[in-house]
Amino acid sequence: MEKKKVLLLFGTRPEAIKMAPLIPEFQKFARIIDLKICITAQHRHMLDQVLRFFDIEVDFDLNLMKPGQNLHSLTSDIIQETKKIYEIFQPDLVLVHGDTTTSMAAALSAFYLGIPVAHVEAGLRTFNKKSPFPEELNRNITGRIADYHFAPTIESKNNLLDERIDPSKIEITGNTVIDALLLGLNKIKDQKPDSIKLLIDTLPFNRPFILVTGHRRENFGEGFVSICKALHTISQSLDADIIYPVHLNPNVQDPVFKYLSNNPAIFLIEPQPYEAFIWLMNQSKLIITDSGGVQEEAPSLGKPVLVMRDTTERPEAVSAGTVILVGTDYEKIVTETISLFQNEKKYEQMSKLSNPYGDGNASKRIVNFIVNELN
Ligand code: UD1
Ligand code: UDP
Numbered sequence: 001m002e003k004k005k006v007l008l009l010f011g012t013r014p015e016a017i018k019m020a021p022l023i024p025e026f027q028k029f030a031r032i033i034d035l036k037i038c039i040t041a042q043h044r045h046m047l048d049q050v051l052r053f054f055d056i057e058v059d060f061d062l063n064l065m066k067p068g069q070n071l072h073s074l075t076s077d078i079i080q081e082t083k084k085i086y087e088i089f090q091p092d093l094v095l096v097h098g099d100t101t102t103s104m105a106a107a108l109s110a111f112y113l114g115i116p117v118a119h120v121e122a123g124l125r126t127f128n129k130k131s132p133f134p135e136e137l138n139r140n141i142t143g144r145i146a147d148y149h150f151a152p153t154i155e156s157k158n159n160l161l162d163e164r165i166d167p168s169k170i171e172i173t174g175n176t177v178i179d180a181l182l183l184g185l186n187k188i189k190d191q192k193p194d195s196i197k198l199l200i201d202t203l204p205f206n207r208p209f210i211l212v213t214g215h216r217r218e219n220f221g222e223g224f225v226s227i228c229k230a231l232h233t234i235s236q237s238l239d240a241d242i243i244y245p246v247h248l249n250p251n252v253q254d255p256v257f258k259y260l261s262n263n264p265a266i267f268l269i270e271p272q273p274y275e276a277f278i279w280l281m282n283q284s285k286l287i288i289t290d291s292g293g294v295q296e297e298a299p300s301l302g303k304p305v306l307v308m309r310d311t312t313e314r315p316e317a318v319s320a321g322t323v324i325l326v327g328t329d330y331e332k333i334v335t336e337t338i339s340l341f342q343n344e345k346k347y348e349q350m351s352k353l354s355n356p357y358g359d360g361n362a363s364k365r366i367v368n369f370i371v372n373e374l375n
Pocket of ligand 2: 013014017213215245270271272273274275277278290291292293294297
């Protein structure tokens, strides 16, 4: 029997983290599945950090990132360049992840060639096409194109059913972010990697700290200025440090370094390799972020999260009580942060462990489903 050809395709840091656990699962079926990995490299440095940690060997590297890239040229580059790879490899199935421009454009490009598409992390919705921008629409378009939908939760499956997707093509799997987190924590359990040792050597860690990340396009400009002002006020109001690995997007770097450099309680550091970031999450008292992935990881680590967004396509953690939406509102960010430091009961309630996004076996379920479908 000829092997079925599967192409795993991704381009940014979060996609790489969430696709990584699928690779060893596919390798268990190497007898019947020919797996190849294609990266658009929509991200470069931040993607390579993940490839290194998970020892991912790439078959096709499109190397597309340009500094300060725009959505139009990135989208057209991905469509053009993935076409060439599809024509060379001729996959039976292309797997894309989530809501990035890589996922949407690569899915569309496969569709134009009649190649089936499977969508990992399918069905999340805010129902507001401008938030997150452009991710909400990217995920919707990818969902319209996809032939198979791996929904992390019952809520995401229900969203797809509302769109009249064939129920037999939807599988509830949990989110592979939890698989990655468990793999990552296990890898650093016995021996601290150099990236963590470097943090320990360079940062004080002599009082509680708040971990911050942010990169959403809809927060660029005024939103980021408001976030920076709030962080400055927090640093002056609490006996705590702020550790902030700053995303490499120039729209983030510029305001953050302009407003927050030279503040002795705020440590602006490089985007961290995944293993160092999950270690930092575990050590932190509280996380302030606009990240999708961090919202999903934090409940498993029992860390309260203030989410700097007005909407979320991940309502499960809000219902579980670990996450509060604060938008980019200066008052809300400051008030909620200070209240979590001062109100022990509230802090305890938000720190309880919960696993709304899965049990760490999402990748197994996805690969088993695909192997059954293809054979
Ligand atoms: C992208 C995704 C977003 C995802 C985020 C994860 C889209 C439209 N956006 O946003 O959904 O949540 O990644 O982080 O798909 N840069 C570097 N090195 C890197 C990565 C980025 O220098 O390793 C800089 C470059 O100047 C690049 C810019 O950041 O042009 C923007 O990258 P891009 O992928 O377009 O947008 P993100 O804001 O990273
Ligand atoms: N992350 C990381 N290093 C960092 C910040 C985040 O490895 O310095 C990880 C984090 O653990 C999560 C993912 O990156 O798994 C989230 O990526 P990001 O916030 O860039 O994108 P989003 O999830 O919002 O799409």
